[in-house]
Amino acid sequence: MKYSLNKGRSCVYKISLHLVFVTKYRKCAITPEMLEVMEECMGSICEGMECQLEEFNGEADHVHLLVDLSPKVAPSVLVNSLKSVSSRKMRQQFGKHLSQFYWGKPQFWSKAYCAVSTGGAPMRVVKRYIQNQDTPLAPPNHRFGRGMRG
Template identity: 30%
Template sequence: MANTYTQLYFHVVFAVKGRQNLISIQWKDELYKYIAGIINNKSQKLLIINGMPDHVHLLLSSSPNFNLSTLVGEIKSNSSRWINENRYVRGKFAWQIGFGAFTVSQSQLTVVTNYIKKQEIHHKTKSFREEYIEFLEAYEIDYDNKYIFE
């Protein structure tokens, strides 16, 4: 669109179904590259991806005409299919239903990037549940505990 200028950033978080520790260090980099390809093919930009064995964090730069829910749905469905086709886990791999998405201002990009980059250090003292609830509360998002985790 002519004369339309935007800077839209989203910090997206989603978990393995049941918060199981299924993302192995042996293939997580391949998974992250696969997810990056999905995002790139949808003409969006991945700034950073990282996570833990039970969840993933993404920092995205997006165009104004994209649908975040559709993109995250495609990331989750295609990446879970890819994990299952490659037989990286016993049984069937699936992501938990839903996701968290938080807007990020230009001034906070470095802070969020460093936070995502240092997931391993951060989670030595804080569980994913604690982290996720802190995000919801910091962004003043109403939530029902029974729907947070399966």
């Protein structure tokens, strides 16, 4: 699988993160119209944090995001921004609809979330690549080898 690397001032990177957010109490509250607004909102948040929303979709009780993450941004900070801003936007624009599912303190998303790192190669391939690196030549009084830290 070919993919392009991003370039920063002092690094080259490709950090893809698959996020899943579930509605509070797993209520089937999300409508197709809400998904459209949510995608636009979350895309804007990602851009503001120097990330990019690559894919977005969802069902009535959860959404999936594939984010090209900047190394400057901690995943937990991104998730907090995505969930808090989108929750506020959903309550503002779809408050009447959401009132049939939620009452009391307005909260849209569950506190929990799923975050899975993704990559271009399976983990076994990456491990094998690292294991097969050439060991540097060292003076006779130094020992290098697999599993040793120096």
